[in-house]
Structure formats: structure tokens, C-alpha cells
Amino acid sequence: MIIDLLKISDHGLIIQGSYPNDILELEENEQAKADPLSPVHYDLSATCFDGELILTGEVSAGLLLVCARCMDEFRDVLNLTEYQVEIPIHGEVSVDLTNRIREDILLALPWYPHCAESTVEDRQCAGEDTMFETVEKNPLSTDDAGDDTGTMESGVWKALDGLTDPNH
Numbered sequence: 001m002i003i004d005l006l007k008i009s010d011h012g013l014i015i016q017g018s019y020p021n022d023i024l025e026l027e028e029n030e031q032a033k034a035d036p037l038s039p040v041h042y043d044l045s046a047t048c049f050d051g052e053l054i055l056t057g058e059v060s061a062g063l064l065l066v067c068a069r070c071m072d073e074f075r076d077v078l079n080l081t082e083y084q085v086e087i088p089i090h091g092e093v094s095v096d097l098t099n100r101i102r103e104d105i106l107l108a109l110p111w112y113p114h115c116a117e118s119t120v121e122d123r124q125c126a127g128e129d130t131m132f133e134t135v136e137k138n139p140l141s142t143d144d145a146g147d148d149t150g151t152m153e154s155g156v157w158k159a160l161d162g163l164t165d166p167n168h
């Protein structure tokens with residue numbers, strides 16, 4: 001989303017819309033992917049004040065997540081309500097917010113997705129609490145749980161690393 005700073009009047013500018021393409025770049029991530037049926041949507045109010053572009057509002061992203069308990073894939077929507085971004089302006093006439101929004105969504109991805117907590121699917125989790133019982137009864141399986149967490153972590157950070165690539 002490219003914001004034309006010249007269009008922002010003293011009263012601000014409402015910026016609403018969706019990204020038609022997948023901006024999350026989670027293709028390689030096994031725990032979370034963009035939901036093609038529910039693209040990243042933004043509803044923001046933009047103002048310029050004291051050398052900064054200030055955006056406030058809401059950003060949402062449809063996701064396909066893998067439940068940490070039953071390992072089933074499920075749909076969910078991540079809602080960043082009260083989203084706020086401040087970007088210093090140094091004489092630019094436009095600002096591209098896409099990378100910043102992608103980064104903020106990736107940082108907000110759930111660490112332990114649970115399908116029963118989906119806001120868009122009504123589900124009973126088949127693996128309810130079994131993972132935690134296993135860990136308690138068998139200390140050796142703690143290592144496996146740790147590995148899973150590491151995979152999720154590295155996947156997200158790998159995606160974030162892509163943000164610094166000038167080709168993106």
C-alpha cells in the first residue's frame with residue numbers, strides 16, 4: 001500500500017482496502033500460511049504531524065494455522081485492533097507501508113495456535129490438552145515439544161529476515 005502524502009489534508013485521510021496478493025510470504029512456513037480466501041485488510045486513518053506520518057486503525061489477516069494440540073490445519077483471522085504506526089518523513093512524497101504491515105502481522109502470529117480458539121471456525125479440538133499431559137507424564141518428550149517451538153520460531157524469523165532483502 002503506497003500512501004501519497006500529498007493527499008493527506010489537515011483533516012487526515014481514510015485509507016481502506018485489501019491486498020489482492022499474498023503479502024505475508026509464509027509459503028515456506030509449516031505452522032502458518034496466508035488464507036487465500038481472506039486477504040490482509042486495512043482500515044486506517046492517516047495524518048501528518050511534526051514530521052511524522054501517523055496511522056491508526058485496524059489491520060486484519062486471514063491465516064491457515066496448524067493447531068499446536070491436534071496438528072489439524074484451521075482457519076483464523078488475526079485482528080490488530082488499535083493498530084498504530086508512526087513513520088518519520090524526510091521529504092518523501094509517498095510511503096509504502098506493505099513491509100511494515102507484513103512485519104507487524106508476523107510479530108503477532110500466535111506461538112501456540114489452538115483450533116478451538118479460532119474466531120472464524122467453530123471447532124472442537126481433537127487433541128485437547130493431550131500434548132501437555134504427555135509432557136507431564138514423560139519428561140523425555142519435553143525435548144520434542146521444544147523442537148516444535150523452535151521450528152515455529154525459526155519459521156517466523158526466517159520470514160522476517162526476508163523484510164530486509166531489498167528485492168522484496
Ligand SMILES: [Zn+2]
Binds near residue numbers: 114124127
Ligand atoms: Zn486442535
